[in-house]
Amino acid sequence: MAGLKVITPPAIEPVTWQEVAAQLRYDDPDQAIIDQIEALITAAREWCEGYQNRAYVTQTLELALDQWPCGGTIELPRPPLQSVTSVSYTDADGNAETWDSANYIVDDYDFVGRVVRKRTASWPSVRLAEVNGVKVLYVAGYGDAAEDVPQRIRQAIIALVAHWFDHGRCDPPPAVYALLDLDRVVPV
Secondary structure, eight states: OOEEEEEOOOOOOOOOOOHHHHHOOSSSSSSHHHHHHHHHHHHHHHHHHHTOOOOBBBEEEEEEESSSOOOEEEEEEOOEEEEEEEEEEETTTEEEEOOOEEGGEOSSSSOOOOOEOOOOOOOOOSSOOOOEEEEEEEEESSSSSSSGSSSHHHHHHHHHHHHHHHHOOOOOHHHHHHHHHHOOOOOO
């Protein structure tokens, strides 16, 4: 089994309340409307990231695995991958160790980033903790600024927020799916 946690969430959202207010044609919304829009922006970003299986603005994630993979690769969900901070493991006695980065290569070119074990290395041969014995801490996202996120994704978030604002939390309109399907990562 594998699990994924957001350790450090994005510092900003990929769109602003002003961009959404412009879409809604609100020239001067009151604070209650602004608060509602900002809450919807976060929810829409989370929905879009979940649908696309991507990270938008820089965030730190931790992937936990119950065992080392059979092959030599650990795929890291929620691309694009920026960097790998550490690969660690916990043995059955609860002792945590960091696996030396000299043992692996970080592949940030692939569609889904990955940690690739070097041919000269092998996975540590210890009895792992029963659950979450292997953890990979990494940074993902298009960048630190809203402008780093592709425009089609930003537009999908704006459209989804406007739709939810006007119609309540119902299914997204087809335009949102169309914008997000272009580079959606489909889990295997």
